[in-house]
Amino acid sequence: MAQQQTGSRKRKAPAVEAGAESSPSQGLAAADGEGPLVLKRQRRPATCSSMVHYLKVREVGGWGPAGLQGFDGEMRGYAVQRLPELLTERQLDLGTLNKVFASQWLNSRQVVCGTKCNTLFVVDVQSGHITRIPLLRDREARLAQDQQGCGIHAIELNPSKTLLATGGENPNSLAIYQLPTLDPLCLGDRHGHKDWIFAVAWLSDTVAVSGSRDGTVALWQMDPDKFDDTVAWHSEVGLPVYAHIRPKDVEAIPRAIINPSNRKVRALACGAKNQELGAVSLDGYFHLWKARSTLSRLLSIRLPYFRDNVCLTYCDDMSVYAVGSHSHVSFLDLRQGQQNIRPLCSREGGTGVRSLSFYRHIITVGTGQGSLLFYDIRAQKFLEERASANLESSSGPSGRKLRLACGRGWLNHNDFWVNYFGGMEVFPNALYTHCYNWPEMKLFVAGGPLPAGLHGNYAGLWS
Numbered sequence: 001m002a003q004q005q006t007g008s009r010k011r012k013a014p015a016v017e018a019g020a021e022s023s024p025s026q027g028l029a030a031a032d033g034e035g036p037l038v039l040k041r042q043r044r045p046a047t048c049s050s051m052v053h054y055l056k057v058r059e060v061g062g063w064g065p066a067g068l069q070g071f072d073g074e075m076r077g078y079a080v081q082r083l084p085e086l087l088t089e090r091q092l093d094l095g096t097l098n099k100v101f102a103s104q105w106l107n108s109r110q111v112v113c114g115t116k117c118n119t120l121f122v123v124d125v126q127s128g129h130i131t132r133i134p135l136l137r138d139r140e141a142r143l144a145q146d147q148q149g150c151g152i153h154a155i156e157l158n159p160s161k162t163l164l165a166t167g168g169e170n171p172n173s174l175a176i177y178q179l180p181t182l183d184p185l186c187l188g189d190r191h192g193h194k195d196w197i198f199a200v201a202w203l204s205d206t207v208a209v210s211g212s213r214d215g216t217v218a219l220w221q222m223d224p225d226k227f228d229d230t231v232a233w234h235s236e237v238g239l240p241v242y243a244h245i246r247p248k249d250v251e252a253i254p255r256a257i258i259n260p261s262n263r264k265v266r267a268l269a270c271g272a273k274n275q276e277l278g279a280v281s282l283d284g285y286f287h288l289w290k291a292r293s294t295l296s297r298l299l300s301i302r303l304p305y306f307r308d309n310v311c312l313t314y315c316d317d318m319s320v321y322a323v324g325s326h327s328h329v330s331f332l333d334l335r336q337g338q339q340n341i342r343p344l345c346s347r348e349g350g351t352g353v354r355s356l357s358f359y360r361h362i363i364t365v366g367t368g369q370g371s372l373l374f375y376d377i378r379a380q381k382f383l384e385e386r387a388s389a390n391l392e393s394s395s396g397p398s399g400r401k402l403r404l405a406c407g408r409g410w411l412n413h414n415d416f417w418v419n420y421f422g423g424m425e426v427f428p429n430a431l432y433t434h435c436y437n438w439p440e441m442k443l444f445v446a447g448g449p450l451p452a453g454l455h456g457n458y459a460g461l462w463s
Contacts, residue, residue, distance in 0.1 A: 080362050083441055084374045084383055084402055087462040091407045092128055094457045097121075098412075099448030102155040102166070103433045106179070111435070111444050114152025114166055115457070122182075125444065125461045133182055135169040138189040139244045154200040156208070163222060165208050171196040174210050176222055186243040188220050192250070199268040199312075201277060203291050209277055211265030217279060218247035219295055249294040253281050267312035269321060278321050278332075280312045286323060286332060304330055304343060308352045315358035318377065322363055324353030329365060331377065344375050344382070354430045354447065359438065366431030368450045370458070372404040406431060406445060409458030416453045429458035 094100070099116035106112055109126045112133075120133040150171040157164055161179055168175040172195060174188035188210070195214035202208050206222045222245075253263040264282045270291070271278065276298070277289040284306025290296040303309060303323060311324035320341065321332040331341035346353055346367055355366035362383070365373040374383040383402040409429050411417065421427070430450040436443050443462040448454075 079441075080360050081376070081383065084362075084364075084372075084404065085386060087404060087443060089404070089407060089460045089462050091409070092123060092125065092459040092461060094123070094130065094410070094446075094459050096410070096412070096455075097457050098455045099151070099432065100446035100457055100459060101151055101153045101432050103435050103444055103446050104155050104157050104164075105435055105437045105444065106157075106161075108437065108440055112155055112164065113433075113446060113459075114155050116151035116448070118151050118167075118169070118171070120152055120155075120166060123459065125442075133177070134184075135167075136173070136175040136184050136187040136242060137169045138173055138187065140189075150196045153196070153198045154210075156200045156202055158202045158205045158208070160205050162205065165200045165202065165210075167197050172212070173197070174200070174208070174218075174220060176208075184242040186222060186245050188218070188245050188247060190244055190246040192218050192247050195264075198264070198266050199279075201268040201270040203270055203275065203277065207291075209268060209270075209291065209295070211268045211279055213264040215253045215263040215265065215281070216250050217253070217265060217268070217277070217289070217295060218251075219249040219291065220245065221248050251289070251295045251297065253279070253285075253287060254297070254300055266310050267323075269312045269314040271314050271316070271319065271321075273316060273319075278312060278314060280309045280323055282309060284309060286312075286321070288334065299334075301332070304328075311353060311356045313356040313358050313363070315361075315363075315377070317360055320358075320377070322356055322358065324356045324365070326352050329353055329356065329363070329375070341377065342380055344380075346373060352430075354432050355434050357434060357436065359436060364434060364436075364443075366434050366445065366447070368428070368430040370406045370428035370431060370447075372406070372431065372434070372445065372462075374402055404462070406447075406458060406460055409448065409456060411449060411454065411456035414455060416455075420451075420453065427454070427456075429456070431458075 097115050097117060097119055100113050101116060102114040103111055106122065109124055110122050111125060112122050114120050120135055122131045122133065152167045155166045164177040164179055166175050168187055168189065170189065172193045174192065174197060176185045177183065178185050193210065193212035193214050193216060195212050197210050197212050199211040200208060208220045208222065209217055211217050253265060255263060262283045265279055266282050267280045269278045275291050277291045279287045284303050286301045286303055288298045290298055305325040305328040307326040309323055309325045313322050319333065319335060323330045328343045328345050330343045333341055346365060352368045353365055354368050357364045361376060361378045363375045363377055365375060367373065376383060385400045385402050406429060408426060411427055427449050430447045431445055432447040434443060434445040441463065445462060446459040448458055449456045
């Protein structure tokens with residue numbers, strides 16, 4: 001089971017609460033008798049005494065349900081736009097772990113992370129405690145020496161937050177854990193990928209797709225009910241035994257005329273409404289697949305900026321894909337043609353866009369220089385700092401791009417650092433991953449030094 005890194009006593013794996021938002025529905029009361037139904041006067045919803053609140057409600061259409069929904073949506077949009085300038089950082093100590101590549105919130109205080117040193121762990125953002133999660137081992141253990149430095153590049157939760165997909169001890173294999181217990185469910189180590197898994201996306205609660213450095217995407221079906229007969233508990237040591245599965249479909253990325261050998265799948269994103277899967281390969285192409293019981297490729301597009309395309313995200317509200325590259329973010333609206341939204345330039349010294357996320361009309365960009373940028377896709381411009389530091393001030397933007405600079409983290413002062421970087425004390429961290437907890441307005445950010453030979457880490461909670 002999982003082992004606690006802080007403290008001397010062994011503890012059980014964390015009981016991860018699946019935090020789901022719930023809003024109780026309100027209905028109309030009905031009479032059981034046959035007599036006439038006397039309608040009672042409906043109460044007006046509870047209101048705020050603020051005059052600004054009243055005027056806003058009146059502006060979007062009064063106190064009816066449509067008006068309330070419009071007001072709620074407008075306030076959410078306003079909150080999303082104002083949140084970045086309100087965030088402050090609290091760094092988290094990850095010890096000597098090397099470069100956090102992937103992360104996801106499990107609940108209001110726990111984040112699961114994967115590192116270059118092939119460590120899967122859960123960090124409590126309040127206490128700082130770290131719990132290591134055992135990796136799933138192939139039925140035929142044949143881990144090559146050159147695979148040990150790959151690490152865990154992807155962590156994704158299914159829509160209902162009951163399953164977690166990530167890499168196994170062998171980075172070519174897809175590991176599935178049950179939530180909230182983090183007990184292993186199954187391992188995709190049979191007839192799957194022949195090289196490292198770089199990306200994972202869930203199409204539904206039981207169907208996931210993985211993208212690999214071998215230039216293939218694989219579709220996996222997970223049915224926990226069918227695994228009941230194969231998952232048992234070892235009678236002597238109490239270790240879980242998990243199922244070993246094979247993919248339902250494996251499709252290869254088409255070879256490009258330019259750079260045909262570099263068709264490694266680097267990132268995936270799912271458009272759930274249309275059952276579509278977007279994939280980015282390192283040869284500079286975006287590929288779109290129809291994902292049902294099998295994968296059917298719809299198109300392949302040469303990207304306008306094709307150097308270091310390492311991250312991809314999808315906006316459900318706007319049906320837009322965003323691709324991060326060496327110095328730009330390209331937007332693909334496949335309903336209107338891919339060139340209708342102007343790309344943005346990160347202007348971060350060519351260190352690349354390392355992580356992306358969409359929420360409503362704001363895209364968050366994590367760079368290789370340790371900074372977070374925020375772009376309004378509707379206005380097609382970056383969010384700007386306010387002219388006054390006073391949060392209650394009504395002063396307008398200053399014209400300076402809003403940039404959140406992350407802390408120093410930890411860097412191993414080894415021989416490589418001394419010989420190649422002259423003992424440089426301050427080294428920016430690439431922000432390889434970030435994830436929001438929007439109900440509580442928190443942002444988890446993590447990464448490490450950009451050069452491959454440097455060993456270090458960064459993690460911070462912005463709230």
